[in-house]
């Protein structure tokens with residue numbers, strides 16, 4: 531009986547999520563240039579262990595910047611800096627300050643990887659480089675992988691990776707903007723449209739966190 535109820539709930543969920551899935555298609559297209567919001571994997575609901583009723587988190591419908599459709603359950607989010615690269619570390623540190631200044635959430639640095647919800651690190655994203663029709667190869671500056679519970683819309687884990695090869699030697703302001711973009715994904719923001727004033731515009735980093743970005747995360751986290 532319990533299993534049957536769960537199946538019905540899942541069927542209902544897949545209908546409810548169809549608009550989100552559509553948005554995700556757009557995101558992945560944008561990602562083929564510079565960014566990648568990564569793969570989102572649903573997992574089994576851990577809440578089943580406690581026999582608690584599943585209460586999905588509310589995800590607002592109307593936000594200036596599009597949402598992925600899930601968020602953290604808590605507003606205090608522990609983040610672990612796994613990168614040993616001083617330039618990447620500085621970018622992430624500034625980006626954390628930027629998101630904390632929105633008042634929507636509060637990133638807290640932890641020294642314990644196992645206690646972190648978000649991992650901030652660097653990597654070599656050369657393997658994910660794309661060649662466009664003009665023959666120029668563009669490398670991704672960053673990528674973020676998230677996992678969430680499709681029943682509760684609760685994010686379970688996020689890993690943001692900045693490409694040290696392309697970002698080393700760039701300005702701190704630029705590294706910060708790229709880190710803000712990736713941590714934006716780690717909070718549940720999707721890609722903005724090209725014409726929007728947002729750190730979440732995928733192809734072209736032109737700005738840091740804007741009022742629209744801040745407003746969107748505040749709406750997402752009920753602040």
Ligand SMILES: [Zn+2]
Nearest residue numbers: 565566567732
């Ligand atoms: Zn992105």
